[in-house]
Amino acid sequence: MSNQTDRRIVKSQNAIKSAFLLMLLEDGFDKITVKSITERADISRKTFYLHYVDKYDLLDSIVNKQLEELGVICEQKKEKGFIEGTVIWFHYFAEHQAFFAALFGSDSTVSFRKQLLQFIMHQLSLKLHRIRPEKDAEVILKFLGMAVLGIVESFVLRQLTAGTEDIARQVGELLEQNIANASVE
Template sequence: MDKTTDRRIIKSKKAIQSAFLEMLLDDGFDAITVKDMTEKADISRKTFYLHYLDKYDLLNEIVDGTIEELTELCEKKKDLGFVEGTVLWFNYFENHKPFFNALFSTESTITFRHRLLDFIMEQLNLKLEEVSSQKNTEVLRKFMAMAVLGVLESYVLNQFHVGIEEIAKQVGELLEQIILQAQITSDPSPCKTPPQPPC
């Protein structure tokens, strides 16, 4: 593939994704059609199907990018305190609130919820492995991940009357207490390192 072709592909996919995101925010996922997307992006349907199977395939690629950004964010904040790291993570959702609002507003994007839940559980598992010698932490991980996801969903759907900083601080403190308790339960020794942010 030469550079000219590569640039055309990038340009086409960027136009498609831009049109999709604009329609997602304005109309909601369920109302989006390939026909409307291609008209808005000023490309042919043939060009769309060269890159994506359907709008769900397009959404999956965008969600992949979102998970990558969250993973990079987790790497950047590894050395922060638990509460500070949680605030930084929640601020990502604040900065992309309309996008997440659109995704959480319809059952058609339930795959996104599952992907995000799995991601949160994976990151929590890394932290639990650091502080707890318990072998079976599946229930604890699922409990905490569902709690975090539920709070995030309520926030982006405007169901809270407090700011993101306060929400993140409370969530961070609660997770810290839960993980600290798991740490104490698995090893009563007082000489353990304090828990770190969930990712």
């Protein structure tokens, strides 16, 4: 019986997430309601609330999954050079462009930006080993993190004209230069 229950839970969650993602791409986050999700997923509101508190909780769940995938990519690209690794990272954003564009295009997804910024800053902190005494690691991480977040946002919203590889290489070079400048030799 517990196997059946587990399958029903997974089925409900998949239906909710699928409906939400389709609506996110079609209508944007701001227009989505719990009622519209449940209608599209063909489930009751009670079923929705068994799994999520509200649409923001659902969004956080989906964003966390995306950040987990990015984390795996970051682990895999450790063997690559800094610039090559950045190219791989930007290809991920290119593959999921519609999803990220929908999130960046919404006024209501501040938590997404914060989560992505924290993720970027954490990944950058792994590259900053020994900071020069006159430099403030927090300022450097925030500066570089905000810069990367801004470029990623412009990239997924297609506000940049260069190709994925060119943008990624430039970002990788800039990060590499700034990290080298802030670090003790």
